[in-house]
Structure formats: structure tokens, C-alpha cells
Amino acid sequence: MAEGAFTEHRPLLFTIAYEMLGSATDAEDVLQESYLRWSAVDPAAVEHPRAYLVRVVTRQALNHLRAVRARREEYVGTWLPEPIRTAPEVSDDAILAESVSMAMMLVLETLSPAERAVFVLHDVFAYTHGEIAASIGKTEVTVRQIAHRARRHVHARRRRFEPDSDATREIVQRFLRAAATGEIQALMDLLAPDVVQISDGGGKVVAARRPITGRDDVARFVLGVIRTSAATTRVEHATYNGMPAARFLTGGELDWLVAFEIHNGRITGLYGIRNPDKLHRAETVHPLDRGGHLPWKP
Template identity: 85%
Template structure:
């Protein structure tokens, strides 16, 4: 049955759409559109359902991505991917964890739609150049050229990724304790010298409009934010996008969350999400799947 095949591959299809779009909401829209298209196909005439579904989702994602590019040019303040709560299984696949990390998703955002599709399908999910070419309607020669260009671009900008771990969570806990007690030096000791803090309020709530760089400036910013919290605010630890994170809940409502990028025992990046439109799915652990394909090429 068509529904059975779609359900079987849904985690893989969602993961592809999310990595291409940076939005769980848009990814769900793509899956809905793709399912309707799949329902119009006779499964008996499809030799490889998974490949066929990947092709549909890829092309629908490309359409959404091209439209989203225009919207994001008008976005108020810094843009961050819609955070997704990830389970322990994501951390077991280092490639998957890195590919959905905030840092990597921001790098992917700098690619054009076709480059992003090629990189995601080939370098993350392990599809051959020929399979990618069939998915996006390009020649294999063209896909090889795009893949080389996209890979060079990504590798020049990405930093070494460390997935959520007990050690990383301990660093986050020490950081938040230092922030709550106002210990500036203790904060700075936990921050990398070139740490970057990015906030996304979407123009709907108060948030820093531009990235803040450097341990001293980030420490001052964090202390300023902590002063705005009340005794009713509770801090909960979780994992988002394969990274250790803290959820700030006030009166039972998720007010904001911060994902932490850890490198060599220090915090290299803080990604603060306050945009309420992007927090509405933050309670649900979404299933991600890379399909068991070959890892990224060096």
C-alpha cells in the first residue's frame, strides 16, 4: 500500500526535508505535499519506492527553499533554524548529529538551493552523483561540479562538531550556575575566546538583532539576560539538534531555549531561540533517520 511505504520511510524523508529547509514546519508541509503526490502513483509501477519518494521530497523541498530564500532576506534580526528536540539515537550517528547541528545548518543556509540539495543528498545521505542527478533533474557531470563546489564551501566554514555528551552537559550546567550567581570570570573561563552568541526573536520578542562575538561581550550579554528572568523561571536540560541545550520555562510556558556548541571543553557557540513561531514544536522529539548510507567523504 502507498501509505505503508510512505510511513516506513517517513523519518528519512523528514530528515532530508528538514536539512534542506531548516524548518520542521516547512518540512512537514513538504511531506504532506509529497504524500498527496505519492497517493496519485500506482506503487506497483514503482520499482524502488524509497528512491522515488526521496526524489519527490527533494523536488518539493527545492521549491520551498527557493521561496524561503526571499522571505529570509526580509527576516527581522538573526535567523536560526527551527530547533528540533532530538533523542539519544541521533548522538549515536555522528554524521547525522553534525548535519542537523545549528552550526552546520547555518553553513548550509549560505549555499544556494541546488548546492544545498546536492550536498545534503550526497555528502550527508550518501547517495551517488547519479542518484542525486535523477532527484534534482541535472546531469551527473553537473552534479559532480556542484558537489565539489558545495563541499569546499562547507568544509571551509564548518568547525569540528562535538555531539551532546555528559561532559558537554556538565559544562552547560557550570555555565548556567555561574550566570545565575553573576560570576563573570567563571563565565568567561567556560567560553572560547571567539565564542559567538546568536539570538532569534523573529521581530516578535526582544532578542539581540546581531551576533555577539568574544567571551567578554557574550558574558555581559548572558548576565543581562539572566537578570530579566524571574523566580518562576525553571531551567530544564534537553538535547536539541544533537547539542546540549537548556529550556527556560516560565509559568509552564517555554519562553526560550539555548543550544550550546562545545569545543575542547569550552562553549564556542550559543544559539538562543525566542521566536514563538519556532518554539511551538519544541516539546516533541522528532524521529530522524539517515537511512544507513555511507558516511561523508573527506
């Protein structure tokens, strides 16, 4: 019975943990710890299993987040969230797609652990301030203050993007064709003037250590990467974090992947992950769920 309840709510629990931590590996660790705690409880004594499990996962994720923050400050190069392969239907839920996008996950990284937990639970999953207060061990008044502060911070920094769709995939295909053939003007036409390219190699593989901004510099960087890529590299299209993405495989192994942020028909962001520690689970498709709450209205 305990296992059945946990399995039923697992997609929701994973989604909460991932959005709080930015790492599928850490989210799975949190779920394992939470399951051990759940299995030690008499399920018959729990009136609302989902609410109980959300509370346990939230507290475990908060503890985990506080522990990993110092490690991320020492990260070599630019840190990006561990990418998760998502089913195309995730894009049908605009709130969910935005909440797991690379851009939003980077904004969430700038919040304090408490702010991140409150924002994720309230603005993405629509839990009430009272429910969140019970989950994180603070008063409802304090949670309201945290929510206001976090929302103001996120709204000032959020980037608009279009989820994975036939239209965005076509833009990515045109971009890859232009890069492969060296058509610099065609490449530039697809990039927004203020486009940002961010690479994450974790100090383990070659990658740009700092973000590259501006259409000219990003186009030159992309062409340089393509020129130095192995002739045996194969490109596959996929969906990661609710965004159109390209997987680059060399010798049959995933070498790097790029998620594309697209707005108004132009590429505004490229998020390239090469850190092998973040790619080793990139084949798994993660079912995501917001738990059936009412949609959040920004």
C-alpha cells in the same frame, strides 16, 4: 500499502527535507505535499519506493526552498533554523549530529538551493551523483561540479563541535550555575575566546538583533539576560539538533531555548531561539534517519 511505505521511510524523508529547509514546519509541509503525490501513484508500478520518495521529497523541498529564500532575506534580526528536539542517540551518528547542528544549518543557508540539495544528498546521505541527478533534474556532470563547489564552501566555513553527551551536559550545567550566581570568572573560564552568541526573536520578542562575539561581551550579555529573567523561570536540560540545550520556561510555557556548541571543553557558540513561531513545535521529538547508507568520509 501506499501509506505503509511512506510511514516506513518517513524519518529519512523528514531528515532530508529538514536539512534542505532548516525548518521543521516547512519540512512537514513538504512531506504532506509529497504524500499527496505518492498516494496518487500506483505503488505496484514503483520498483524502488524509497528512491522514488526521496526524489519526490527532494524536488518538493527545492521548490519550497526557492520560495522561502526571499522571505528569509527580509527576516527581522538574525535568522536561526527552527530547532528540533532530537533523541540522545542521534549523537551516536557523528555525521547526522553535525549535519543538523545549528552551525552546519547556518552554513547550508549560504548555499544556493541546488548546492544545498546536492551537498545534503551526497555528503550526508551518500547518494551517488547519478541518483542525485535524477532527483534534481540535472546531468551527472553538472551534479559533480555542484558537489565540488558546495563541499569546498562548506568545509571552509564549518565549525567543529561535540555532540550531546554526559561531558557536554556537565559543561552546560556549570555554565548555568555560574550565570545564575553571577560568578563572572567561572563563566569566562567556560567560554572560548572567540565564542559567538546568536539570538533569534524574529522581531516578535526582545532579542539581540546581531551576533555578539568575544568572551567578555558574551559573558556580560548572558549575565544581563539572567538578571532580567523572571524569578519564576525554570530551566530544563534537553537535546536539540544533536546538541546539548537548555529550555527556559516561564509560567510553565517555553519562553526560549539555547543550544550550546562545545569544542575542546569550551563553549564556542550559543544559539538562543525566542521567536514563538519556532518554539511552538519544540516539544516534539523528531526521529531522524540517514537511510542506512555507508558513512560519509570527509
